[in-house]
Amino acid sequence: MTDDSSETEPVEIDVGEVEGSIYRILSSVVIPRPIAWISTTDGDGVDNLAPYSFSTVASVDPPIVLFAPVDDEKDSPTNASETGEFVFNLVTEDVVEEMNETAATLPADESEFDHVGVERAPSTTVEPPRVAAAKAAFECTLHETIDVGGSVLVFGEVQHVHLAPDLLGDDGKIDVANVDAVGRLAGSMYATTQERFGLERPP
Template sequence: MEFDFARLKPQERYKLLTALVVPRPIAWVTTLNPDGSVNAAPFSFFNVMGSDPGVLVISVGNHGRARPKDTAANIRRSGFFVVQMVSEELAEAMNLTATEFPEGVSEVAVAGLELAPSAQVPVPRIARAPAGFECKLHSVLEIGRNRLVIGEVLHAFVQDEFIADAERYHVKTEALRLIGRMHGRGGYTRTREIFEMPRVSYEEWQARQAEKA
């Protein structure tokens, strides 16, 4: 089956993209509201995009057709945000912060989240998050109704229990028990099962071809 995106409605494109690009990591983003309170919201149109400098990108939509979501408005105004990774333990709390609460209701309070100071940005972290990144706004790229928030990573944090070798920057990735988004409104996946497949060097490939000859 073939699908011409120019002929599809946005929701139809969304269904295909989210069903096929899986799993997607979840950016659990904290930002500062104008009154100084903390906003928390998850986004699955997210990934890291480079390491020199460290760069990540989050796609943040609108409330309705025009008004930017609080996360986008807060980042534009303050220039800083924190991206937390989501563990299985925090899945329900993360899901609660995705609720469209009325103005004045704190997602942080509803989800029972404890906050902690960040190291280099004014936006607090979610204290129980296993790992995350403190970011400053690099730029915002708007393509149609997509708003791509590009952040430069200033600081990374990982809970000590998940560090295998600090000097070599080795993390116990499986132990983080992170979750990702799948298809549908409520589809998630675990990252407990990992398989190893070493990259094949050109010399190894040549040797294999010689054995087949």
């Protein structure tokens, strides 16, 4: 009889003994992660556009969203901190290729909008443009930033919302079945929201 207990026992990892970071573990297990496609404008008027998969909703009242780079200070948090404004654009299947292209490292004086050919649309309450093709966009003013390890968490208070009509149901509210958002997994892998199911919350 063979002992296959090793196949059922969990792998134990003491984080304090790991050389380097456990980024791959975190990014492979905390999935899928929503992607914040962040547009900002620097002090010289250059529009920046970059995706961040460390992002989420932080508060409902007031409405606060957040995004964070990993291990490095990027243009988006720098611009948001200096100007106090950014736009959180939704990534859906129809713009995922363009989103990926804007992850390229460019000189600070070169805009990802122009480099990739992403069409801008004017915002209503903030200076940075939104992505014209984004089905939802949150115009935000900077709420605060918090340094956490090698990252900086950027919190933005939502001031204005843009929604594509095809996200709405017959009642005029967002129908989640119409939101074909893309989530980040690990490495070069992504996920869609095609497969969905419902569960009634217990009382």
